[in-house]
Amino acid sequence: MGRSRRTIPEELLLLALDPTTGTTAQPQSLDLGLAGAQLVELALAGRIAPDGDRIAVVMARPTGDPTLDSALELLRRRGSPVRAVHWIGGPRLGLRQTYLTHLERCGMVHAVAGQMCGVLPTTRYQATETAISREIRARLDNAIRTGVPPDPRTAALAALAHAVGLGKHLYPGNEGRSLRSRLRDLIRHDPMGGLVAHAVMDVQNGVAAQPRRQQAAAAGVVRQPAAARATADPAGAPVQSRHGHGRMARVGAR
Template sequence: MHVTLAEELMLLSLDDESGVAKDGSSAGWAAAGGLLADLALAGRIAVDEGRLAVTDRTPTGEPLLDECLDRLAAWVERKAPGKAKAADWLTKDHPVAVRSAVQRLCERGLVVEERRRVLGLFPVRRYPEADGSVERELRARLAGVIRHHATPDVRTATLIALLHAARLHGLAFPDLPRARVELRFGEIAAGDWAGESVGQAIRNMQVAIAAITAVTVATAATAATVAAG
């Protein structure tokens, strides 16, 4: 089953049993970046010096990507020339990206939605695993690259670049030393594994995601310090 990069990122984030998202904020940024990366790989968008442009409005045939393409095209059209920044789009769209990716996983039968109330009052949704075959294949691909130093294909390298930018090393390999995973992810993320235009777009997204994630982590750390004090 072919799934999008955003869906792969959410599969790694969602706990198989509880359905709770781990590293939810960072995974959300990465999922939004995954939609853009897939559109770049499909030749629908370009990113140059952080600026987004829609280069082809032709549908890809994948509903998740086509919905994102429509949203993105409308947003870019409302912007002044040169003002459609990738970082601004990621900030705006990441909650939508997460909801859409998880909904698509439900439609594919890979996770199931469970609705509950916390303390009998507050509604929450959880998405435990229903079919683990796609996630097992995904983790096997990643393991081949990280544990056995196999050469990644373009999509796997793109996924690793997104995980690295969002500091999600532990989602992919919770049982390995972070320093080892981070080093290998960094090597792959810096590699020349995509064509020039696609590679440029993905590098721009890496920079945007890394910057946003750094701010998010710093803000959370500050809040925790204040609360502890």
């Protein structure tokens, strides 16, 4: 896969970046969307294909994109088709930061150093190639407003944007209600995009965890709810701590 074309994960992230604040809309669900967008991109590259509600590797040859190839290799190692909802719901530590770093290297965003609560060093990301972001948005607007069936890439991007909740970010308020509805309707124009988008929404609704909870109950294992085990992820921009452990923090402001 050449680098002349932006990938769907990159475009989804650019859509989510607020041009004024450098924060990302829907940061928690966006991480799921990026994992799903990788599946769509691999499908468009002919490396994977849907098998019912599962994803099967049909060609293991690398695409040339390191991040996509890492996902492809993980899928190949599974040895058998994996349910899309389980793949998307799996751990994706640092995926958003990986794509932000890549966009920075490509000159499409630039890092802005700051502090959270006046103590923790953080980094926000501002779009620099605003024409690219406008072009991506224009493709969605055209598909929504004209009713002309979009190309598969745009249809998949629209499906993922809806699945992660970017509709209210892109088309806010009561005046954007009909546009958000049309954005949702674009999900039907790409089968793979639709499969992945529904998987993203299922993960958010806890569908992916249900079989595991049932198995744990059958084994007599009692686990705390996820909310009790994990610290809440405040909405805001993905930020990179400059402390030794390199963990990501997130800025609470939108």
